[in-house]
Amino acid sequence: MKKIEAIIKPFKLDEVKAALADVGIQGMTLTEVKGFGRQKGHTELYRGAEYVVDFLPKAKLEIVVGDTKAAEVVAAIAKSAGTGKIGDGKIFVSTIDEVVRIRTGEQGEEAL
Numbered sequence: 249m250k251k252i253e254a255i256i257k258p259f260k261l262d263e264v265k266a267a268l269a270d271v272g273i274q275g276m277t278l279t280e281v282k283g284f285g286r287q288k289g290h291t292e293l294y295r296g297a298e299y300v301v302d303f304l305p306k307a308k309l310e311i312v313v314g315d316t317k318a319a320e321v322v323a324a325i326a327k328s329a330g331t332g333k334i335g336d337g338k339i340f341v342s343t344i345d346e347v348v349r350i351r352t353g354e355q356g357e358e359a360l
Contacts, residue, residue, distance in 0.1 A: 249344040249357060250318040254309045255283065255337040256329040261307050267328035268311070271320050277310040286334055306337065312344055314357050 256264060258280070268276065282303035313321055322339055330336050349359035 249347060249360070250313055250315060251342050251344045252309075252311045252313065252318060252321055252325070253340040253342075254311075254325045254329065255281070255306050255339075256309065256325070257331070257335065257337060258305055258307045260329045260331070263328045264309065264325055267324040268321065271317075271324045273311060273313070273321060275311075279308040279310070281306050281308045285338075304335065312347060312360060314360065 254264070261278070265276075283306055284302060284304055309325070311321060318341060322341060325339055346355065347357075347359040348355050352359075
């Protein structure tokens, strides 16, 4: 099993959700996060004072899928989240050793 974590621009969330639904993803976890990479934030003017916004708002999706589905999910996220501009985000894929559904006690891919 693979855990796919995607950090994306918040306004791309609906497109990404639709793309994931098209490839059969039924569940995910969403966290509103802040961060920066090469984008390095920007400056803003507030009540006449200029200040630096280091951490920009992002959306973090977490999805756990079977090994065979991982590449398809990554491709769907990359295609739907991309704008071609700096700050589009990143996708991380890691291996999951075990999953247990608390309600039923199912384990492994059956718990997904």
